[in-house]
Amino acid sequence: MACKPEFFRPEVLSPVFRRLFLHGLTAAFDAGELQFFTDLVGLNEAQAFAATVARLRTAEWLVYAKKPFAGPQQVLAYLARYTHRVAIANSRLLDLDETHVSFRWEDYRESGAHQGKVMRLTIAEFIRRFLLHVLPNGFHRIRNYGLLANGHRADKLALCRSLLGVPSAPMERNEDDDNDLSASNEEPPPCPCCGGRMRIVETFYGPLSRPYPVRRLDAL
DSSP states (O other): OOOOOTTTHHHHHHHHHHHHHHHHHHHHHHOOHHHHHHHHGGGGHHHHHHHHHHHHHSSSSOOOOOOOOOOOOHHHHHHHHHTTTTTSSSGGEEEOOOSEEEEEEOOOSOOOOGSSEEEEEHHHHHHHHTTSSOTTTTTSSSSOOOOTTTTTTHHHHHHHHHTOOOOOOOOOOOHHHHGGGGOOOOOOOOOOOTTOEEEEEEEOTTTTTOSHHHHHHHHO
16 A cells, blocks of 8 residues: 655654554543552542643654564564463462462563562552553454455455365354264374373363364373
8 A cells, every 4th residue: 555655754653653642541541441550649630640641742752663674574473472472471470379479570681690580469469460461452462454354354265266266165164063073074183292192071162162162182
């Protein structure tokens, strides 16, 4: 999609991003969706918040945008490692009791063995920090565009198959077919630990189940 040659220059992006960001920030504050703590607790007052936002409207915002050194492939490879990660891995959790959670973290201001440190937080504070990594409604980590956009994916793929002269996609199985496990030709994957053949021992259904059932597998 063509655009003006200078459209993505940082000095053009700066006022646009500033306006959109501060508009969304003010709307969230007016809706009661923002809360401030510790040193910023004073911003919970409407007058103090408005004064801070007013100063931000006159400040110069720096938007960093430039071509990556190694090309878009490196950027895609870097971002792809984070698409399905959560805020903290189970391996970093060390201890949990009635009131606190302890976990490992890396202090990159240190060097060598001093980088690895342990933090102990109250359960409420740990959950608050964890939820900062949860995307709001309407946001997605992965969004398809073009032919695979959700709005017209089925129609566009059908048109592609027609133009290419390839067979249409096989019909999706319904839940009745899934209930008959003997009718399925799919073999369970091998056990990732011992490599043995897996067998289906139980099938789970629920109100929010996927089109195919979730099955619990055990190795023989």
